[in-house]
Amino acid sequence: xxxxxxxxxxxxxxxxxxxxxxxxxxxxxxxxxxxxxxxxxxxxxxxxxxxxxxxxxxxxxxxxxxxxxxxxxxxxxxxxxxxxxxxxxxxxxxxxxxxxxxxxxxxxxxxxxxxxxxxxxxxxxxxxxxxxxxxxxxxxxxxxxxxxxxxxxxxxxxxxxxxxxxxxxxxxxxxxxxxxxxxxxxxxxxxxxxxxxxxxxxxxxxxxxxxxxxxxxxxxxxxxxxxxxxxxxxxxxxxxxxxxxxxxxxxxx
Amino acid sequence: xxxxxxxxxxxxxxxxxxxxxxxxxxxxxxxxxxxxxxxxxxxxxxxxxxxxxxxxxxxxxxxxxxxxxxxxxxxxxxxxxxxxxxxxxxxxxxxxxxxxxxxxxxxxxxxxxxxxxxxxxxxxxxxxxxxxxxxxxxxxxxxxxxxxxxxxxxxxxxxxxxxxxxxxxxxxxxxxxxxxxxxxxxxxxxxxxxxxxxxxxxxxxxxxxxxxxxxxxxxxxxxxxxxxxxxxxxxxxxxxxxxxxxxxxxxxxxxxxxxxxxxxxxxxxxxxxxxxxxxxxxxxxxxxxxxxxxxxxxxxxxxxxxxxxxxxxxxxx
Ligand SMILES: Cc1cc2nc3c(=O)[nH]c(=O)nc-3n(C[C@H](O)[C@H](O)[C@H](O)COP(=O)(O)OP(=O)(O)OC[C@H]3O[C@@H](n4cnc5c(N)ncnc54)[C@H](O)[C@@H]3O)c2cc1C
Ligand SMILES: Nc1ncnc2c1ncn2[C@@H]1O[C@H](COP(=O)(O)O)[C@@H](O)[C@H]1O
Numbered sequence: 001x002x003x004x005x006x007x008x009x010x011x012x013x014x015x016x017x018x019x020x021x022x023x024x025x026x027x028x029x030x031x032x033x034x035x036x037x038x039x040x041x042x043x044x045x046x047x048x049x050x051x052x053x054x055x056x057x058x059x060x061x062x063x064x065x066x067x068x069x070x071x072x073x074x075x076x077x078x079x080x081x082x083x084x085x086x087x088x089x090x091x092x093x094x095x096x097x098x099x100x101x102x103x104x105x106x107x108x109x110x111x112x113x114x115x116x117x118x119x120x121x122x123x124x125x126x127x128x129x130x131x132x133x134x135x136x137x138x139x140x141x142x143x144x145x146x147x148x149x150x151x152x153x154x155x156x157x158x159x160x161x162x163x164x165x166x167x168x169x170x171x172x173x174x175x176x177x178x179x180x181x182x183x184x185x186x187x188x189x190x191x192x193x194x195x196x197x198x199x200x201x202x203x204x205x206x207x208x209x210x211x212x213x214x215x216x217x218x219x220x221x222x223x224x225x226x227x228x229x230x231x232x233x234x235x236x237x238x239x240x241x242x243x244x245x246x247x248x249x250x251x252x253x
Numbered sequence: 254x255x256x257x258x259x260x261x262x263x264x265x266x267x268x269x270x271x272x273x274x275x276x277x278x279x280x281x282x283x284x285x286x287x288x289x290x291x292x293x294x295x296x297x298x299x300x301x302x303x304x305x306x307x308x309x310x311x312x313x314x315x316x317x318x319x320x321x322x323x324x325x326x327x328x329x330x331x332x333x334x335x336x337x338x339x340x341x342x343x344x345x346x347x348x349x350x351x352x353x354x355x356x357x358x359x360x361x362x363x364x365x366x367x368x369x370x371x372x373x374x375x376x377x378x379x380x381x382x383x384x385x386x387x388x389x390x391x392x393x394x395x396x397x398x399x400x401x402x403x404x405x406x407x408x409x410x411x412x413x414x415x416x417x418x419x420x421x422x423x424x425x426x427x428x429x430x431x432x433x434x435x436x437x438x439x440x441x442x443x444x445x446x447x448x449x450x451x452x453x454x455x456x457x458x459x460x461x462x463x464x465x466x467x468x469x470x471x472x473x474x475x476x477x478x479x480x481x482x483x484x485x486x487x488x489x490x491x492x493x494x495x496x497x498x499x500x501x502x503x504x505x506x507x508x509x510x511x512x513x514x515x516x517x518x519x520x521x522x523x524x525x526x527x528x529x530x531x532x533x534x535x536x537x538x539x540x541x542x543x544x545x546x547x548x549x550x551x552x553x554x555x556x557x558x559x560x561x562x563x564x565x566x567x568x569x570x
Contacts, residue, residue: 013461017387026388037488095353096362118349122384125365127353130321134357139434140321142350159504160440161346168320169436179504181491213362217378218391221542228549230541238553239563242535245551250533252512253455253479 001055001149003046004106006116006128007039007074009067013121019219025092026219035070038117042178044185046115047078049149056080058109062090062101068201075196076188082199087206092216095127100210102128103135111173113154118143118177126177133175140175141168145182254283254306256337256399258328260347261288261296262319272409273341273402274303276370279413280377285309285335286421289327289428291317297423304415309335313428320435324351327428329358337399344403356401362394363401368408381405385521386544405522448482448498455481455512458501458528459489462517462538462557466494472516475561478568484508486518502527516557520545537561 011017012032020027035043046057059074061067062085071082085101093101106114114136116129126142133140145165146157149172158166159179188196231238231245246252255277259270266288277284286300289311301308311331315323328351332340340355342348344366356363369380371391378391379402394400450456457476463469469483476483483499490500501508503523513531518524520536520543528534529548536545541554553560 011384013385017384019388026384094362096357099357124381124383124385125353126349127356127363127365130350130353131357134325134354140350140354141435143346158350159346161503163442163504163506164440165443166440167438169438170434181487184493213395214364214392215395216383216390217373217393219383219388220391222382222386222389222544222547224547226548226550228536228546228552230546230552230554235553235555235559236563238555239560240567242551242553242560243564243567246512246533246535250512250550252533 001049001053001113002058002109002111003049003055003113003115004058004060004109004111005039005043005046005074005079006102006114006132007043007059007061007070008036008117008120009033009061009063009070010036010120010122023219024216033066033069035073036117036120038119038178038180040185041180041182042115042117043074043077043079044183045147045178046113047186048183049113049147053149055112058083058111060085060102060105062087062098062105062206064088064091071201072196073188075199075201076192077186078192080199082201083204084201085204085206090206093210094212094214095125095131097210097212099128099131099135101206102132104207105204106132107136113149113172114138114175116175116177118179129175129177136173136175138173138175139170140177141170142177143179144176145179147176254285254335254337255280255339255341256332256335257284257286257341259286259288259296259300260343260345261290261293264292264295266296266299267343267345268411269343269345269406271411271414272406273343273404274305275409275411275413276404277339277341278304278415280370282338285337287311287328287331289316289324298420301420301423302416303421304417305421308421308423310423310425311428312425313430315430315433316428318437319347320433320437321351321354322433322435323430325354325358326431328355330429331426332359332399340399340401342401342403344405348403352401352403359399361399361401362396363403364392364394365403366405367402368405370402382522385519387519387542406526448496450482450484450499450501450506450508453482453508453510455479455514456484456501456508456510456531457481457514457516458484458486458518459495459516460486460518461488463489463494466492468558469494471558471561474565475514478565479512479514481512481514486524515545515549516561518545519543520548
């Protein structure tokens, strides 16, 4: 089973987000970065499929030079090699431009399976995997919670709304978008980190003509829909006041 | 003209379908509503009650159970024939599965998870959450029509739906689906859950702010002092710190207790849809700008590891 896993580098969850001066993106000059969470689960699933069925795991990321950090991390966790489609504009590109960049990297590899996360933590398009499937001419399924791989076919468990699930069969090669929680993540070992230093990261230029079709014209903090009563003071006093308010005013116990 | 693509399963309309109709009506353009399926008569009759120009029953036996391949091919042909200015779709799990593919097939721009449409330089900008709803972005789409827009559930009030004086005309269109590669099995639920949070009077819910599994006990002590059930956001259940059956949100339980106390939960939409019906919502979060405070009645911007022990002490007094 030859699998490509698409991993995106996103700002760390704790990073204090502020719009830039033109309000078209965040101020990210000195931001810290990490692997998009569902992509880590997608990588883990690919590593497990390899352990079971053999094959190769290739990690692919599109973005500026800094995204090599997540590629190295994926290599340290056990991916065999990496492809980096390098372009500064890919950091803010829409799903079409990103999917086109990933397609250019993945199409020549002749993979059996492409895994992506279901959604990125920054843009949150929930599109790249599905658009990539269409561009590669492969069938796909989204929000996957279990993968059974057979010869030339897959049976996958889709998460649906209202706590429903559904098994779907399809031929390979195919694209799956992976939901967080599908498996339990492994972390890189020292040995893995050392081994990753010798693994290849192939660099590609973004394909010509992959233009974004959407642009952000304003970025802002959410508007409040409800009056929240913030309880001020040192933790001990605030806690005491909260208990009093809940008991005497909200009367919830 | 705006074409709205609705969603039904076994003759039951997905309620989220009404919201893009409301959004389309608000823009003051003619609205057509399409409903894909194998037997859509009753759903079409229901949809025809809305003030719309026409309801299109997009029918084929292959559309009886949803597949991305069949829906994309059938809908791409319908959109090409109708040539709308916009295609509005509810941002359901099903739309997540086919709408980006439909946009790619049509080679048109798409914006997902839209919460509001705003006038912008003679056209429109679409507001949507980014960075897990910690920020919002107004997005402008480029390139030829139609532009596709998926609407977040709850972004429009279904009560705002304009109803027609007479039912809208209904037309049947026979769909071509082409080769379908996915073979879906019947949807199912996992075995019945031992924990029924829907009946709980009070809930203490923990999020990733709890940091480590050993800290769950602190939340448990607070729950005991409040005679509350313990619940969690998805990452806590994904990590196995609490069982899945205690998860609240779009892929967990939907709860409506008298008190919902969120500890270290950021307030992502997929969590909020599962608890916004609570009568009193309290949030304790060290980030004063966390989105959870947008839905909270009471809040403390502080470290839960300071606030919670003090609450337990105050409750014991
Ligand atoms: C299709 C889909 C379905 C999903 N279904 C669900 C679902 O059913 N339920 C669900 O919950 N999520 C669901 N999610 C995930 C959801 O989008 C969020 O990722 C998740 O809810 C975030 O969980 P969290 O708030 O615990 O974590 P985070 O977003 O990481 O937030 C942690 C919070 O803790 C605060 N914090 C940190 N330390 C402290 C401290 N010491 N004291 C106080 N506060 C602190 C931080 O400021 C932050 O706000 C789904 C996502 C998708 C895409
Ligand atoms: N720049 C990128 N490089 C690699 N993979 C990406 C990139 N952007 C998105 N993806 C993949 O596509 C998934 C969905 O992203 P999105 O459509 O932005 O929500 C992510 O979870 C990643 O697996």
